[in-house]
Amino acid sequence: MQSQPVFNHRWLPWLLLLPQLAITLVFFLWPAAQAVWQSFLMEDAFGLSTEFVWFENFSVLLQDEIYHRSFATTFIFSIGVTALSMGGALLLAVMADQVIRGARVYRTLLVWPYAVAPAVAGVLWMFMFNPSIGILSYLLEQLGYDWNHFLNGDQAMLLVIIAAAWKQISYNFLFFLAGLQAIPRSLIEAAALDGAGPMKRFWTILFPLLSPTSFFLLVINVVYAFFDTFGIIHAVTQGGPGGSTSILVYKVFDDGFNGLDLGSSAAQSVILMAIVGALTVVQFRYIERKVQY
Amino acid sequence: MLRKTVGALTLSVMAAQVQAATEIQWWHAMGGELGEKINEIADKFNASQDDYQVVPVFKGNYTETMTAAISAFRAREQPHIVQVFEVGTATMMAAEGAVYPVYQLMEDTGQAFDPRDYLASVTGYYTSNDGKMLSMPFNSSTPVLYYNKDALAKAGVEPPKTWEEMGEAGRKLLEAGYDCGFTTGWQSWVQLENFSARHNVPFATENNGFAGLDTELAFNSPLHVKHVQQLADWQKEGIFSYGGRRSDSAPKFYSGECAMYMNSSASYAGVKNNAKGFEFGVAQLPTWGEAIEQPQNSIIGGATLWTLQGHDKDDYKGVARFYSFLSSPEIQADWHQFTGYLPITHDAAELTREQGFYAQNPGTDVAITQMTSVTPTANSKGLRLGNFVQIRDIINEELENVWSGKDSAEAALNRAVERGNKLLRKFERQNG
Numbered sequence: 088m089q090s091q092p093v094f095n096h097r098w099l100p101w102l103l104l105l106p107q108l109a110i111t112l113v114f115f116l117w118p119a120a121q122a123v124w125q126s127f128l129m130e131d132a133f134g135l136s137t138e139f140v141w142f143e144n145f146s147v148l149l150q151d152e153i154y155h156r157s158f159a160t161t162f163i164f165s166i167g168v169t170a171l172s173m174g175g176a177l178l179l180a181v182m183a184d185q186v187i188r189g190a191r192v193y194r195t196l197l198v199w200p201y202a203v204a205p206a207v208a209g210v211l212w213m214f215m216f217n218p219s220i221g222i223l224s225y226l227l228e229q230l231g232y233d234w235n236h237f238l239n240g241d242q243a244m245l246l247v248i249i250a251a252a253w254k255q256i257s258y259n260f261l262f263f264l265a266g267l268q269a270i271p272r273s274l275i276e277a278a279a280l281d282g283a284g285p286m287k288r289f290w291t292i293l294f295p296l297l298s299p300t301s302f303f304l305l306v307i308n309v310v311y312a313f314f315d316t317f318g319i320i321h322a323v324t325q326g327g328p329g330g331s332t333s334i335l336v337y338k339v340f341d342d343g344f345n346g347l348d349l350g351s352s353a354a355q356s357v358i359l360m361a362i363v364g365a366l367t368v369v370q371f372r373y374i375e376r377k378v379q380y
Numbered sequence: 381m382l383r384k385t386v387g388a389l390t391l392s393v394m395a396a397q398v399q400a401a402t403e404i405q406w407w408h409a410m411g412g413e414l415g416e417k418i419n420e421i422a423d424k425f426n427a428s429q430d431d432y433q434v435v436p437v438f439k440g441n442y443t444e445t446m447t448a449a450i451s452a453f454r455a456r457e458q459p460h461i462v463q464v465f466e467v468g469t470a471t472m473m474a475a476e477g478a479v480y481p482v483y484q485l486m487e488d489t490g491q492a493f494d495p496r497d498y499l500a501s502v503t504g505y506y507t508s509n510d511g512k513m514l515s516m517p518f519n520s521s522t523p524v525l526y527y528n529k530d531a532l533a534k535a536g537v538e539p540p541k542t543w544e545e546m547g548e549a550g551r552k553l554l555e556a557g558y559d560c561g562f563t564t565g566w567q568s569w570v571q572l573e574n575f576s577a578r579h580n581v582p583f584a585t586e587n588n589g590f591a592g593l594d595t596e597l598a599f600n601s602p603l604h605v606k607h608v609q610q611l612a613d614w615q616k617e618g619i620f621s622y623g624g625r626r627s628d629s630a631p632k633f634y635s636g637e638c639a640m641y642m643n644s645s646a647s648y649a650g651v652k653n654n655a656k657g658f659e660f661g662v663a664q665l666p667t668w669g670e671a672i673e674q675p676q677n678s679i680i681g682g683a684t685l686w687t688l689q690g691h692d693k694d695d696y697k698g699v700a701r702f703y704s705f706l707s708s709p710e711i712q713a714d715w716h717q718f719t720g721y722l723p724i725t726h727d728a729a730e731l732t733r734e735q736g737f738y739a740q741n742p743g744t745d746v747a748i749t750q751m752t753s754v755t756p757t758a759n760s761k762g763l764r765l766g767n768f769v770q771i772r773d774i775i776n777e778e779l780e781n782v783w784s785g786k787d788s789a790e791a792a793l794n795r796a797v798e799r800g801n802k803l804l805r806k807f808e809r810q811n812g
Contacts, residue, residue, distance in 0.1 A: 131811045132471050133478040134454050138809075147806075219631060237624050238780075328625070329777040344447045346770050347471060348806070 119360065125353035132347035144354035153330065154338070154355075161334040164248060165312035171252035173304055176259030177297075181289065183260070184267045194264070201257035205315065209322030212250035236324065240331030243324045247332050250323060251316045259304050266300035267293065306370045314363065335359055401426075401433040404698045405459035408436055409445040409683065410519075417718055425705045432698030442468070442683065443769075449688065453478055458688045460699050463518060465683045466505060467768040470589065472686050473514060474766065474811040480687040480696065481514045482703065491700035497707070497725050501677045501751040505762030506684050509590045516703050519721040520682040521646035522747050523570045525666065529659040531558060531639035539640075539661060542669035543610070546640075550619030553639050560621040561614070563629040565643035567622075568775040569681055570665070572599050575607060577760035578667045580676045584804075589764035593808040597771070597800045600793040603671055609789035612782045622783040625776050630654070644681060645747035646720040662743030664750045676760040677751050682721060713737075722747060766807025771800040 126145070129138045148154045183193050200208070215223045216236060224234040236243040270293060278288050317336050320326060326333035326341055333341065336359060343352030410418050415438050422434040439445040442465040449462040464472055472479055486493035495503065495513050506515045527539050535556035537549040550561025564570050576583040582598045589595040614620035621638055623629025627650075633641035634654040641651075642665060651660060667675040685706075687699055705711065712728030715721065717737050723729045729748055732738065738745040765771060778796040781787040 129810055131474060132450050133475040135475060135477050136811065237628055329780060330773075345443050346767065347447070347450065348767075348810075350810075 122353045122356050122360070125349055126357045127350075128353075129350045132349075140350070144350045145358075148351060148354055148358070156330065157333055157335055157338045160244075160330075160332065161313065161336075163244065164251075164316075164332070164334050165309050167244070167248035168251045168255065168312040168316070169305065169308040171248060172255040172308055173259050173301070175252065176256045176304075177263050177301075179256070180260050180263035180267055181293070183264060197260050198257045200254055203254060205254060205318030206322045208254045209247075209250055209319040212246060212253070212319075213323045216246050236328075238328055240328055243328060243332050247316070247320055247323050250319050251312065254319070255308060255311055259308065262300050262304055263297065266297045270296050302373055303370075306366060306373065310363065310366055310370075313366075314359070335362075401431055402692075402695055402698055404432055404434045404461065404695060404702060406434055406436045406461040406463075406685075407439045407445055407449055407459045408463040409439060409442045409465070410463070411438060414519075414719060417715065421706070421711060421715070424711070425702055428705065429701070432701065434698075434702055446471075453688060453690070456690065458690055460691055460695055461685050461687055461702075463683045464515070464686050466520075466681050466762075467772065469506065469515075469684075469762075470764045470766045470768060470807070473508075473764060474593070474807075478689055479514070480689050481508075481512065482516050482687065483512045483514070485687055485696055485700055486703070489697045489700040491697075491704055493704070497727065499722070499724060499726065499729070499748075499752060501756050501760075502680055502722055502724050504756050505680055507761075509587065515684040515686045516706065517724045518683055518685045518706070519646075519715075519719065520680040520684075520724065521644040521721055522678045522680050522751055523566070523574050523642055523665055524645050524746050524750065525663045526633060526641045526643065526647070526651050527661050527663060528633070528636065528639045528655075529661050531556075531636070531658065535639070539663040540666050541664070543607070543666050544669050546666050547610075547614065547619065549640075550614060550617075554618055558637075558639055559618065560632065560638040561619040562640035562642065563621050563623045563632045563638040564641070565623075565627040565629050565647070566681070567625070567779050568772045570642050571607070571611065571779075572604065572775060573763060574665060574678045575604070577677065577679045578665055578675045579603060579672050580757055580759045582759050583763055584765060587758040588762065589766075590758070590761065593766065593804075593812055595765065595804060597765075597797040597804070600790070600797045603668070605790045605793055607668070607789075608779070608782060608793060612785070612789055615783055616785075622780075645722065645744075646682070648720040648741075648744060660743075662746045664746060674754065677754050677756050679760060679762050680722070680751070720744070722751065765804060766811065767803040770803055774799045774803075 127139055127141060129140045129143065130136070179197055183190065183197065186193055203211075213221075215221050216234065218224050218235040218237060221234075227234045234242060236246050274292055274296075275288055278292055283291065313334075314336055316334070317340065320332055320334060320337045321340070324332040326337050335355065339352050339355045339359065342348050342355065346352075406418075406422065408415070408418055415436075418436050422436045425434050426432075437459070439448045442463075445462065446464050446468050449458060449464075452458045483493070483495070485491075495507075495511075498513070498517065502517050502520050503513055505520075506517060507513050525539065531553060532539060532549070535549070535552040535558070537552050538545075540546040540549045546562065553561045573583055576599060581601060581603055582588060584595045584597050584599075586592045586595040611620050615622060621629075621632060623632045623638075627643060627647065629638075629641065630643070630647070630650065632638040633651070634656070636658060645662075648662070664675070665678055685703075687696070707725055709725065709727040709731045712723050712725055713731040713735065716723040716728060716732055717735075723732060729752075733745075775796050778787070778792040778799075782789050782792045
């Protein structure tokens with residue numbers, strides 16, 4: 088007696104897979120292949136004259152100090168966003184975990200920013216910090232601090248980091264909270280009875296037990312900072328002033344659409360593809376390791 | 381309910397398609413009031429005849445509009461007419477086979493057309509090296525000097541005609557208690573590009589790029605270095621105050637902090653609305669008296685209309701008729717007076733004068749005088765440089781290093797030239 092239904096059709100699995108395969112092919116593989124092809128070409132904007140140049144677009148990029156600087160910018164930006172959004176989320180999660188009354192309300196409010204579109208989030212922060220009309224820049228000025236992220240590259244960087252981290256905190260918060268709630272209460276209570284204070288309990292029990300969650304979030308946040316923050320940069324600084332917030336993914340757009348240099352833009356997106364590929368490998372390796380926990 | 385809505389939508393789409401007149405697509409970058417004015421112009425043209433229907437479509441800012449048109453061209457869905465800003469000129473001009481030059485369009489369609497009707501200093505930017513008009517000027521402006529009349533009177537100075545006088549005026553303004561003498565918008569456009577034109581020195585070789593793609597930047601000459609170094613020294617004294625890229629420095633003038641401000645003639649309306657609490661005047665851009673006696677004309681910024689290839693012959697007759705309509709004195713004079721952009725024909729300027737507009741709005745004619753009082757030379761005709769958007773960014777970065785005191789004018793300008801030349805070589809390679 089067999090309890091499981093059996094499908095003998097050879098084509099049915101393929102048929103069921105077909106829609107997803109078609110979408111992957113049309114919206115992912117095909118454009119990716121086009122980007123690879125374009126990265127070998129040197130072309131005018133209208134595509135009237137095309138020259139096949141092998142790896143020249145790449146070699147020019149690797150010698151370009153602006154591209155190097157964009158790498159450094161992306162590095163600083165990613166570290167900033169990841170540290171701020173994970174640190175903030177962990178703090179909020181630990182606090183929300185201890186709340187007993189109205190816990191749901193707090194959680195809902197904390198998850199809220201995740202629903203805000205990146206561009207909208209960017210515009211929000213841009214208005215608050217606008218040097219002429221922003222409420223926060225006005226307050227800073229009252230405190231004697233001159234805020235002008237249109238001129239000051241460091242301030243511009245700080246602003247986009249805050250805006251990007253703010254949006255990601257909700258996501259991290261959810262995972263940290265779930266991680267915390269999975270930790271048996273008995274462990275914490277036992278430690279409390281042994282006389283461990285809240286800080287000691289956090290660092291010796293909660294934090295180590297959260298490490299799988301933390302590592303997973305680290306990868307997710309770096310990927311987020313690398314690729315999903317385009318909308319915020321575009322809305323707040325447009326890569327400026329003087330390229331000081333021009334992260335790699337923004338430079339792809341800027342060189343392709345503003346500079347109309349499709350070859351170089353495609354080469355940059357191929358390099359980005361390689362980076363995201365490497366990050367995905369790291370992530371899968373990690374998840375496999377996590378299974379053994 | 382849903383079905384009704386869908387039905388109504390389908391009907392309205394169908395209604396829009398049922399039209400006997402040939403449609404002419406016009407993609408533009410004019411939002412807000414300017415966009416409404418564009419719709420008004422198109423409506424007037426559509427009402428004036430039955431054969432063609434001009435459909436203006438707002439496509440976002442200048443960059444977005446240009447990119448949209450280029451992508452559309454690559455997908456063979458291009459509009460007939462697209463508005464392109466002046467820094468995109470070299471890209472458009474290099475695209476032979478994609479653009480339909482205006483002189484040829486007018487010739488092929490038998491539309492009456494005399495290039496001499498147009499202001500040479502406006503069309504010069506958009507003509508080929510042998511003097512053929514390639515695109516239809518639409519909204520052009522040129523930098524002028526705005527000054528705070530009250531502040532200048534208090535300090536006892538006249539609006540400066542030369543940079544030497546500018547220095548003295550600035551010093552007197554500081555003595556009279558002002559924080560800053562002058563500021564500038566669009567530093568590359570005003571302090572280097574127009575500076576070169578006014579002093580009749582090249583901004584780039586090969587007639588500023590008109591004569592060939594092998595052009596090289598030349599704005600590191602002793603005169604340029606001297607000017608930028610002087611501005612940097614004045615910045616230390618407080619005579620000059622840098623207020624950011626584009627028009628970010630405007631509030632410094634509006635608030636009365638800086639007594640003088642150099643920016644586009646199309647900023648007139650903005651200055652008029654925002655300069656509260658003081659009278660303002662308009663003067664020509666100053667020049668170094670020791671370097672040139674009779675200053676050359678300034679050059680323009682703004683955008684023009686380019687015709688794209690790939691449509692039916694009959695469509696282009698409509699485009700040509702529309703261009704003639706657009707150039708008519710009435711339409712031009714109205715556009716000029718409403719927007720502050722320069723008129724593109726002599727007749728339109730004349731008509732505006734006759735209508736008493738310049739008398740009622742003193743200072744609005746300064747730009748035209750500055751543009752037309754002399755014959756343009758190879759150095760003041762305009763600029764045709766590939767990758768110009770990025771080159772301007774480089775200039776901005778390097779100049780900011782000078783203003784902040786990190787670098788000398790000479791080192792910064794040399795580096796800007798070197799970095800910019802790399803982009804020019806790349807453009808030459810891509811378009812050669």
